[in-house]
Amino acid sequence: MVNEAYERWLNHPNLDPSYKEVLEHMTEKEKNDAFYTTIEFGTAGMRGLLGPGTNRINLHTIRKANEGFAAYIEAQGEEAKQRGVAIGYDNRHMSPEFAMDSARVLAKHGIRSYVFESLRPTPELSFAVRYFHCFGGIMVTASHNPKEYNGYKLYDEKGCQLVPALAQQVIDRVNAVKDELAITADVSAEEEKLITVIGKEVDEEYYKNVLSIQLNPDVDKDLIKIIFTPEHGTANIPVKEVYTRAGYHFVAVEEQCTPDPDFSNTPTPNPEEPGSYELALEYAKREDADIILVCDPDADRMGVGVKHEGEYKLLTGNQSGSVLIEYILSQLSEKGQMPPHPVMFNTVVTSDLGEKIANKYGVECEKTLTGFKFIGEKVAKYEVSGEKNYVFGYEESYGSLIKPFVRDKDAPQACLMLAEAACYYKAQGKTLVDVLYALYEELGYYEESQTSLKLEGQEGAMRIKQILSDLRASDVTEIAGEAVVRFEDYKECIIKEKDAVRELTGFTKSDVLKYYLADGSWIAIRPSGTEPKCKFYYCVKGTSLADAHEKTLAYQKAMAEMTK
């Protein structure tokens, strides 16, 4: 099957010429990884290595996806085609080309599109879908992945990434395309007219909305200095613009402000990884800055560094999320602006601390599976029913959404709110780390961490599946000497507790296992849906931070042993 697909590509008259040479020089292993399957929709759309092959991101697999998306829109009728699709893209290799090609494939089906004139953040694409009342959206990006990757995210009419039930309707139509190389993007002059280039007008509206989230716009902004880096990506213009308009003092990491598909001046563009803070830390020390803010290339994630007792401490996504919850909810309460039936959202692998903070302010916390689309889905549900009111949504993976005029994670919003919180607390003589430590004192000492096994290619994907199924098959009763008091399996949809088994409801089936331990900690395991990794999440509760840390190390070691 691999050879058949490979030969079909190699000899196809429509093969993009730049791919021919790469195909000819592939080793057997490379050939296998590129053709053993077709690239799938994961946590956040289709994401994969750039290059030729059915299991790669390239002009032909993107065209195939667009052909399926177009068929899906056509099936909704003429109005959907007229409302059209908003299209955005980031700084990655081929992103602008894939975006324009997508517009052309849609135009061949008579579908209107609005394409950004240059790179823009993912949240602004979500915003544009809503602004133009489009039927859907496409964002060409691989978010935080390394430079060798690209991807394709699909949005619904609310500006939310397609949830599995809708994505499946597109996938079925994508799978019905037999020859992806036969699809072309040659449009007639008439079809070309269906494509509108957009820019400034949407920017303005988006900035206005972002600035509207401020809870204390009059906070003394002279109190803090911010170091900001867009990691060569799309946050560069919007975050600078928003800070300038709001009056914050910031210094941008110049070397990382140029849009660059190779991310030349950063070891990694992912704020989950310490390398992304390296240059910003040098700036911070030189400028004696209070906070460091790092956005990923498509500006849906934000990483935070805080100067505390003379040192810069990097916050995890759980920690920055906790500080934001505390600030936002305390301010809403104090100002009497808390809506009735307030609700906050996070995921089954996000720390318990967030929920505790929310509950303290009378806010309910609802959990979803990993993927902000599931949070966006809930926002839409409650918007219609009016049953609950959104106050915040975040994930441990460094993404949050403050106001739902966007339906995906929004780093420009997060950067503005984080800066405001830092000023507010500095006026009280506190750093954001002080705020976090006070939360631990009040609600319990938590250490959240993540480890992962990088397992690439077909073999890696099989190994990851095997790790999960082996764990599922073995009855784990203790981890590092601590008893397992509850076990949740999101694929088999069961909860095992006190020797009883009951159904786990409310979630789409997903390959996630979660072990709750007697000391109040939990450990979860799942395959990443955006990277070739098996992820282990630890939320460890201790009697002190030192105790939580010691236990974390023990649990990590035990899990490593169990999955060797």
Ligand SMILES: O=P(O)(O)OC[C@H]1O[C@H](O)[C@H](O)[C@@H](O)[C@@H]1O
């Ligand atoms: O753990 P993964 O499947 O790789 O997903 C990690 C994260 O990836 C993207 O940023 C998604 O938008 C997030 O919703 C998700 O939490």
